[in-house]
Amino acid sequence: MTSTEQDKPTWCKPFPVIGKGTFLFNVSRNRPFRIIVRDLVPNSQIDTSFIEMKVGYEEAILTCKTDNHNFVYPSKKPHPFFGNNIGIEKDLFCTYWLSYDSDRMIVKYGKGYRMNMTTILNENVYLVKESLRKIIKDAFFNPTVHRNVELYDEVDVTYSMMDVETVVDFDHLPFVSDRPPIAVDSSMLNMFDLDEGRFTYSASLPKECLELYTNVTAKNVDLALMEDDSCPDFNLVDAIRNSIRTPDALLHGILKSKEGEFGKSDPRQTYLRITLGHEFGNSPGVPYVLEIWPSDHGSPIHNHGNSYGVIRVLHGGLTINVYNKTSQVKQSTTYTPDDQDYMFDFNVKKDDVTWISPNWYQTHKLWNNTDDFCATIQCYKYGENDNTHWPYFDYVASCNVMDEFEPNSDLTFTELFNKLKDEFLSSKSK
Ligand SMILES: [Fe+2]
Structure with a gap:
């Protein structure tokens, strides 16, 4: 016809x-x-x-x-x-x-x-x-x-x-070409990189992402710089690693308690969410989250409810699988893509920054394929034209059913720091 x-x-x-x-x-x-x-x-x-x-x-x-x-x-x-x-x-x-x-x-x-x-x-x-x-x-x-x-x-x-x-x-725009997933500060721009189109430069990020990028790339957002004068031997990176690996230690215990959080029995599908600051109502959950990924742990496939986001790696590295927009039956009964249906993957390492927007890299799976833990700071913001403000991350749960994850907090950053310092002092005294 x-x-x-x-x-x-x-x-x-x-x-x-x-x-x-x-x-x-x-x-x-x-x-x-x-x-x-x-x-x-x-x-x-x-x-x-x-x-x-x-x-x-x-x-x-x-x-x-x-x-x-x-x-x-x-x-x-x-x-x-x-x-x-x-x-x-x-x-x-x-x-x-x-x-x-x-x-x-x-x-x-x-x-x-x-x-x-x-x-x-x-x-x-x-x-x-x-x-x-x-x-x-x-x-x-x-x-x-x-x-x-x-x-x-x-x-x-x-x-x-x-x-x-x-x-x-x-x-308003036609689709012309892809935008690179790795963001680099515009002050680092050189003409070869610009010519090859390898990165998205910070000034070219969507404005919601630029605000988040500017905050999380501050020089002092660094786990290695988190010191305590009263306890000069304390090192946060070592303390996180020990607490993950030691049975009965704080982070090991929290991770155990979270097994099955995403509806699957795979205990590797767990990571820690350490929140920083307060909600202002302009993001799904607390806008800044330190996420800690033990070796061979990761997330399910999920999207971010069409919010904007920036992820900076603070320690170690991750592999990010990028998926197409989810196609699902009304009332969310079946989800078609499985783990292998990703479009492409890329690795990020310490100090790399990646970004998401409603159209770009919104649906992904993060996995730590390294031998050490990985720490990232992730931050999110609703877009100005977003009239839904979806407060959840939609993820693929058991039997390929889509479910909603309400962003939560395992600890605040200050709680994490103080509890790990106590754990360190207590292990020293034994
Ligand atoms: Fe995510």
């Missing part, structure tokens, strides 16, 4: 920025649908051109149509990440997105987060024979023309306009 004069869109809205943007459709679908981009005020007598993205069963087809030409771009299978699963995610909640970029004359379609790896169609529509390029540019990419996005169902609509309104969204 193609678009005809008789078709009625289920929903339509103009792109907020002229000539570019990403349309996001967060919905559970079990039948094909089409997204059409066309002039906001079409003159049907002379202009019937439009861009159509059809998402079907294991297929996605982009068509750019003028009166006299049809430029058709079918998706290729298998996709490097999705395999043959490039169409609708039957009965699963999923974000389908369409990026429209008149500057580059590129249209992209994908599922989940907007990333290179989740891009299923990436079509430079301008790459046609030279005689057709002016037609393409005038019909689809005139940067002065306001355009609507229209949503069409293949069959009768079964949900209300109100329902649809809650599941569509726009990003």
Whole structure:
């Protein structure tokens, strides 16, 4: 079925920025649908051109149509990440997105987060024979023309306009390229790194992340500098290591008591949360948390409820697996990705900083594959445009069911310091 004069869109809205943007459709679908981009005020007598993205069963087809030409771009299978699963995610909640970029004359379609790896169609529509390029540019990419996005169902609509309104969204920008997960202070920038695009520089972070980055990269945020004049032999790094490894010691005991916290029997899926400071209502839980990861321990796959975050490694190292946006059945009964479905992984070590945002690196699993413990300082903040303020981390629990983790505290930092100092003094006196 193609678009005809008789078709009625289920929903339509103009792109907020002229000539570019990403349309996001967060919905559970079990039948094909089409997204059409066309002039906001079409003159049907002379202009019937439009861009159509059809998402079907294991297929996605982009068509750019003028009166006299049809430029058709079918998706290729298998996709490097999705395999043959490039169409609708039957009965699963999923974000389908369409990026429209008149500057580059590129249209992209994908599922989940907007990333290179989740891009299923990436079509430079301008790459046609030279005689057709002016037609393409005038019909689809005139940067002065306001355009609507229209949503069409293949069959009768079964949900209300109100329902649809809650599941569509726009990003003002088209998706152009990935952002690196490691953040580096802008004062360290050099031209080779800039040219290779290896890092996200601090001044280029989302503003929510920049605030967190500025605080956690302060010189004195360092476990090795946490000293006590009354107890000069006390070393916090050694004390944490001993307390984790010694049966009946404080941290060993807390870790034992947390086994099963994430619904799985794997005792390695535990880590310590040491909170710093108070809540201000602008983050899920206390915004600053020292997390302590024993060797071969880690987290379940989880996301951060669309908040912004920054993680600085204070000791040791971690491996971070990055996952696509979770697709799940309504009422959270089944979760499709498992541990092996990650898109890529990367290692972080002492003083490395990584960041997350609603679209970038939001769903991850952290694991300490080193022989020593790892300590990180993690901090989170809700975005200014976040109207939900989801207070939980959603994680994959037993039987691949999604569950909610309410950020909690095992100890405050001052409690940790004083108790480990007491533990150190007590062991010395024996
Ligand atoms: Fe996390």
